[in-house]
Amino acid sequence: MRLVGEAELEDIAVGAAILGTGGGGDPYIGKLLAQEAVRRYGPVQMVTVDEVPDDAFVVPSAMMGAPTVMIEKLPRGTEVINAFKALGGYMGREPTHTTSIEAGGLNSTTPFVVAAQLGIPLVDADGMGRAFPEIQMIVATMHGVSATPMTLADEKGNSAVIDTIDNSWTERLARTLTVDFGATSMIALYPMTGKQVKAGAFIAGTIGLAEELGRLVRETRAAHGDPVGAVVERLNARRLFGGKVVDVARRTEAGWAKAEVRIEGSGEDAGSSLVLQIQNEHLVAIRNGEIVCSVPDLIVVMDAENGGPITTEELRYGFRVVVIGAPCAPDWRTEEGLALVGPRYFGYDIDFVPVEERFPR
Amino acid sequence: MRLVGEAELEDIAVGAAILGTGGGGDPYIGKLLAQEAVRRYGPVQMVTVDEVPDDAFVVPSAMMGAPTVMIEKLPRGTEVINAFKALGGYMGREPTHTTSIEAGGLNSTTPFVVAAQLGIPLVDADGMGRAFPEIQMIVATMHGVSATPMTLADEKGNSAVIDTIDNSWTERLARTLTVDFGATSMIALYPMTGKQVKAGAFIAGTIGLAEELGRLVRETRAAHGDPVGAVVERLNARRLFGGKVVDVARRTEAGWAKAEVRIEGSGEDAGSSLVLQIQNEHLVAIRNGEIVCSVPDLIVVMDAENGGPITTEELRYGFRVVVIGAPCAPDWRTEEGLALVGPRYFGYDIDFVPVEERFPR
Numbered sequence: 001m002r003l004v005g006e007a008e009l010e011d012i013a014v015g016a017a018i019l020g021t022g023g024g025g026d027p028y029i030g031k032l033l034a035q036e037a038v039r040r041y042g043p044v045q046m047v048t049v050d051e052v053p054d055d056a057f058v059v060p061s062a063m064m065g066a067p068t069v070m071i072e073k074l075p076r077g078t079e080v081i082n083a084f085k086a087l088g089g090y091m092g093r094e095p096t097h098t099t100s101i102e103a104g105g106l107n108s109t110t111p112f113v114v115a116a117q118l119g120i121p122l123v124d125a126d127g128m129g130r131a132f133p134e135i136q137m138i139v140a141t142m143h144g145v146s147a148t149p150m151t152l153a154d155e156k157g158n159s160a161v162i163d164t165i166d167n168s169w170t171e172r173l174a175r176t177l178t179v180d181f182g183a184t185s186m187i188a189l190y191p192m193t194g195k196q197v198k199a200g201a202f203i204a205g206t207i208g209l210a211e212e213l214g215r216l217v218r219e220t221r222a223a224h225g226d227p228v229g230a231v232v233e234r235l236n237a238r239r240l241f242g243g244k245v246v247d248v249a250r251r252t253e254a255g256w257a258k259a260e261v262r263i264e265g266s267g268e269d270a271g272s273s274l275v276l277q278i279q280n281e282h283l284v285a286i287r288n289g290e291i292v293c294s295v296p297d298l299i300v301v302m303d304a305e306n307g308g309p310i311t312t313e314e315l316r317y318g319f320r321v322v323v324i325g326a327p328c329a330p331d332w333r334t335e336e337g338l339a340l341v342g343p344r345y346f347g348y349d350i351d352f353v354p355v356e357e358r359f360p361r
Numbered sequence: 362m363r364l365v366g367e368a369e370l371e372d373i374a375v376g377a378a379i380l381g382t383g384g385g386g387d388p389y390i391g392k393l394l395a396q397e398a399v400r401r402y403g404p405v406q407m408v409t410v411d412e413v414p415d416d417a418f419v420v421p422s423a424m425m426g427a428p429t430v431m432i433e434k435l436p437r438g439t440e441v442i443n444a445f446k447a448l449g450g451y452m453g454r455e456p457t458h459t460t461s462i463e464a465g466g467l468n469s470t471t472p473f474v475v476a477a478q479l480g481i482p483l484v485d486a487d488g489m490g491r492a493f494p495e496i497q498m499i500v501a502t503m504h505g506v507s508a509t510p511m512t513l514a515d516e517k518g519n520s521a522v523i524d525t526i527d528n529s530w531t532e533r534l535a536r537t538l539t540v541d542f543g544a545t546s547m548i549a550l551y552p553m554t555g556k557q558v559k560a561g562a563f564i565a566g567t568i569g570l571a572e573e574l575g576r577l578v579r580e581t582r583a584a585h586g587d588p589v590g591a592v593v594e595r596l597n598a599r600r601l602f603g604g605k606v607v608d609v610a611r612r613t614e615a616g617w618a619k620a621e622v623r624i625e626g627s628g629e630d631a632g633s634s635l636v637l638q639i640q641n642e643h644l645v646a647i648r649n650g651e652i653v654c655s656v657p658d659l660i661v662v663m664d665a666e667n668g669g670p671i672t673t674e675e676l677r678y679g680f681r682v683v684v685i686g687a688p689c690a691p692d693w694r695t696e697e698g699l700a701l702v703g704p705r706y707f708g709y710d711i712d713f714v715p716v717e718e719r720f721p722r
Contacts, residue, residue: 090522158534159523160534161521161522162522163521164519165517169517
């Protein structure tokens with residue numbers, strides 16, 4: 001167990017935005033909400049997966065919806081508390097721990113608001129090892145863990161509890177409710193025992209890894225080093241492309257932020273172009289018409305100058321960026337994992353090729 | 362208190378289909394489900410509103426969705442029990458009574474399934490005195506009764522509990538969930554105390570009235586009398602039009618069955634035409650381009666031969682029909698009532714005129 005306060009949250013937000021592969025919402029907003037909670041209620045106890053008792057009742061807390069809307073509709077901390085408490089009430093048992101559903105701008109830090117305000121420990125873990133756009137896209141699904149009972153709340157005072165026959169049905173119902181709520185909702189879902197978490201239903205150590213990545217960027221930057229190179233090294237990633245953003249086409253569709261981004265190469269990539277296709281997160285990177293990296297591997301866009309991660313909503317014409325590809329959690333590379341989050345699920349008729357195989361060192 | 366068995370259900374189904382103004386689903390299916398339940402579990406105790414104890418916990422049970430879909434997706438009795446029990450579980454109190462949300466083909470008899478199977482009494486009442494397409498369109502809304510907590514269940518095993526800030530939000534969330542469920546769901550909503558029911562939140566005696574109307578049609582028919590005339594007399598209604606159905610245009614839209622029906626006049630109406638516009642129920646009757654009857658008054662289509670009510674889904678080319686207009690419950694003619702269910706709510710830019718005023722005797 002260790003305490004996480006304002007300073008650690010700075011690093012966690014940056015690192016989680018790297019692992020978030022462009023999605024999971026605005027890391028700045030997530031950080032502010034979490035830091036405010038920590039200032040008011042004191043630092044959060046973060047425990048490792050190994051430290052969680054078998055009979056613990058672990059309930060992840062998160063936000064759902066199109067992050068583009070979230071930027072305009074700033075969530076209040078209380079809303080996520082409402083969804084979290086409602087789930088405990090519905091199940092007739094107070095959650096003993098919370099954790100992160102995904103690594104990403106908002107959802108890596110959202111559970112810190114819950115943990116701080118309710119004075120419960122947060123488990124250093126997440127459900128994806130990255131961010132993904134749909135609810136069933138979580139390692140826990142492969143471990144037979146149900147996403148429901150799940151609670152959803154909006155900022156107006158509406159709420160819902162759903163109970164579904166599988167996690168794809170959860171996604172379906174929660175998505176339309178979220179659209180009704182105005183494209184954003186606060187959620188609590190995947191209630192688990194400590195035993196399930198320890199058996200691998202969630203990925204251990206993701207928040208600690210995010211913190212490490214954030215610190216690496218900060219320290220390398222301060223030492224006038226190469227933060228992108230440091231992150232590539234730490235994640236066993238590959239540098240895919242460097243250049244300037246020349247086009248960003250966005251649309252919000254059925255509660256998702258969809259976009260296509262075009263980058264014109266510079267330096268060693270001069271004369272080439274890279275297209276990123278996005279559904280909340282980066283799905284594929286297409287270099288000169290050929291897919292060079294795809295889900296479930298992580299496609300990360302970083303500021304060419306300072307190595308800071310750039311979310312899909314921040315991307316603008318003129319940004320000078322470096323795009324890297326990093327290996328996903330091993331669970332995702334199994335047949336079952338690829339059925340859930342592989343390129344074919346997202347409509348790309350290609351086999352998944354690990355980024356390290358495509359670009360051997 | 363009196364017992365309602367198979368024979369009474371025959372009459373109730375016919376009478377409720379009259380009050381249902383074309384909507385509320387197939388009376389034949391509703392009757393079959395209720396009769397099967399009564400055969401298996403014994404007759405249902407029907408109590409008057411006055412007989413309900415103040416501290417009773419009354420929970421209406423119903424089906425929601427496009428009745429056109431319901432015809433293909435025959436509901437099982439167990440589904441409505443699931444929604445009903447889930448609401449009791451959520452609220453931590455077993456319902457003591459059930460009742461009908463509306464008078465209509467399915468929803469006047471659906472609660473008999475619940476009452477029979479759970480062995481609880483059914484209150485002789487309904488929330489509308491007719492059928493209406495949306496959840497908030499219920500006298501209880503004007504009495505400040507919340508539609509939530511509300512539970513929804515589908516036939517696959519999915520369910521939801523919603524809690525909303527007002528009854529229009531309930532309609533919105535329940536409608537999209539119902540569309541997700543495949544356009545039909547089983548619901549329990551508007552949990553009330555006996556005291557609220559007695560204070561007029563529900564309309565007393567609707568099921569008894571339905572039974573009386575059904576018996577009237579049956580007996581007048583047997584005596585070779587005029588069943589349509591008998592119903593017109595009993596309801597202080599007006600005969601609006603007689604003729605042959607020449608066109609029926611249907612579409613299922615956002616979980617509603619919408620339609621427009623054209624009737625060519627015969628006999629005293631020869632040379633004229635009547636158009637019915639429908640959203641689950643008949644909304645307006647337009648004679649030669651002029652609205653002659655509108656919501657909230659009841660527009661009822663009856664078989665010209667035998668006086669049986671015809672639902673909007675049964676209407677076919679060639680049917681010889683009589684259309685009558687009947688006064689709605691007085692609550693609906695108040696300013697508040699008309700704001701909820703008046704013609705303007707449904708997009709018709711006209712003032713409501715009571716059918717008795719339009720056609721004085």
